[in-house]
Amino acid sequence: MTTATFHPTGDVVAQAAEAGYFPGRHAVEVTAVERLTDGVYRMTFRDAYIAAHARPAQFVNLFSKDPMKLLPRPFGVSETDGDLVSVIFAVVGKGTDEFSRMRAGDTVDVLGPLGRPFDVKKPAHYVLVGGGLGVPPLIYAAQSLAAAEGSRTSAVFGYRNERFADAYVARHADATYSIDESEGNVVTLLDRMESDGTLHVDGLDTVILSCGPLPMMKAVSLWASKRGIACQLSMEQRMGCGYGTCVVCVVDTVDGRKKVCSDGPVFTSAQLGWEA
Template identity: 65%
Template sequence: MTTATTFVPTVAEATKAGFFPIRHEVEIVDNRELTDGVYRLTFRDEYIADHAKPAQFVDVYSNDRTRLMPRPFGVAEVNGDEVSLMFAVVGKGTAEFAELKPGDTIRVMGPLGNSFKTKEPANYVLVAGGLGVPPLVRAAQCIADAGNNAKSTAVFGYRNMHFGDDYVGRYADKVYSIDESEGNVITLLDRIEGELRDDELKPVILSCGPLPMMKAVAEWAAKRGIETQLSLEQRMGCGYGTCVLCTVDTTEGRLKVCSDGPVFTRERLGWGE
């Protein structure tokens, strides 16, 4: 009697064969605290670096095998074969990730989900709150790298420390930010509305952040007839459409944020109509 063996392809083998790589081990190259409880984790992975589009996310798995479910983090930045994520410590899993050091390894899978559409000429207004910032940094990077007739304007809201401004400032044409002591992203949108209207490029809003914020952004945009794409933050289980934990109500019925999204238009969500 022989024992069956399971063939587990490497990332390179999976890519060459033309199918999506399974979860695999990557090496940590940097991990730093940006502000109290918010970290920027960087690992080396050629496949994710080559394929990650703005708003796509990566499942990160705990090294403690009793914690079965991964944590989904939006890709924040890509440099060569290095991929950066930003996350907040909210429980034991993320606390574990905060302790990772260069040379350590972690298992990941991705990139997952759909992405923002940024190919048409436009002034992409990147509206983010809190940990909605990372996908918008990646959006600004991709818009700048594309080199077409498009630009980006970052509009970021924070609880206190403006941890994402320096990163998005590498790519965005303009950066506006605010914290709770001054107002919110709607405060900023009201301030720059005239500037957006006077620009020769039409504004297109890309947004990610807390649900109340995004609904307010969708309503603001709907009143002005501005195209809006929203990347939803939702509690997930698997991250690829099997567990049906991350459903959201849409005009087409209930859809999965991980596989049908995370990006939806405001019309598809029925927000601000």
Template identity: 60%
Template sequence: MPTTAFSHTVEDAVSNGRTPTRRTVDVVDVRELTPGVVRLTFRDEFIAANVQPAQFVNLYSSNPQHLMPRPFGVSDVDGDRVSLIFAVVGYGTDEFAHLKAGDHVDVLGPLGRPFDLSRAADYLLVGGGLGIPPLLEAAQALAARDDCRAIAVLGYRDAHFADVYAARYADEVHSIDESEGNVLTLLERLWPDMQAEGRETIILSCGPTPMMKAVAEWASRRGVDAQLSMEQRMGCGYGTCVACTIDTRDGREKVCEAGPVFTAHQLGWDNK
């Protein structure tokens, strides 16, 4: 489904395979998972039916002076309900955090290039902090298959706010906070048993850039393919403003359009 060609209505989108334009949806739940981290759920049949792991949606402020949307990775889908998990870091996210069931918000999406889950393999879902939500959606997609395993490897600063959601879908959940170590600590613990099983392993990762670089280098040394969902700051979210460019082996690319998912090789993080 093209993500930068938009249809005027959801009905048009369903018929021609394009993304519907900005539209107003109903908020059905907003809850604080831990101080400063919120899970927001809204109804949108099109996003729920079409979003793929690591794709994102734009939410728009109701304040006409705040023109640029905020991009959020989808964390999971339940029927026509779409959930997002985000940190409250500014006026936009603060506005969304104060929405209530019955309120409305404007959305656009799904947008971006998703994870490639086409291979039968053990998928290590390696996330840090607010990079974890797209991996929850990946775990949900993998849970529907019988030729894959999803093993969540999650790192937190302190509160383990997403473990309960990961456990709904992942075959295993391993988490750690800064007082104990980091995601590489967990990967080192898990790797001997995974090697012994002899199955193909693929890493999907999202989180702070230094963490993802370290994970990509760890994977490269072990011959493991890694896909990274980049968290570049975006403006429009669909390739017009050129605010989210990133260096790749093929030159500068727009994360919202060519990504957010890139392979470690595309980014030059695989030491090859």
């Protein structure tokens, strides 16, 4: 007995969007896969719906062509350009290795955009604090905020070694600061910004948006809390479905356990109880 997977065409996806329905899993064209550094890749695919509707910190699920790999891999949207969507990911297993080997003209199944985004409605100085593979959603935050009147953005990125995302975020952010493990960490950069007066600019409230390793985000959250700075954190967690059914990605909050995929991935410091 064989089973078939339904792959709606671009026209079907467009019709669903026009009718107000969220498009289901569907195949899209890969337009490029680039190696940024050792084990880190940037994939671009064509999907007008995701490009038009994705918000900062939302993610997409990519599906392996191997029927034995049932679970999708979630990746934060890193940039959009017209009907093109880019994601940046590290090769950590067979699924991500498969994606890294794709080429222009291949197809991949996608579902999204998913999750609760950063709240960037009010004018502010948004300080985008990311570490490692937590930086892609912050690139998209910078891109989205570049079109917002009255806001400014500063990217504060920490890397293990090679600064693979600086060139991308610098296209959108007003200022870019980065550091590697030999020099310090993102809190080192935040301290410098506080000392030199670049943390608060143009009389705007400062808001931190952060994504990256858990210890880094906890440290950033506590740093911000001590200074009365609002902090939103995009949590990284293993996921199964990506839309709240499987309950794999739960995280502890002050209001009990919440699902990162649907209740998040964005939570405030207060929600997580990460305050000084």
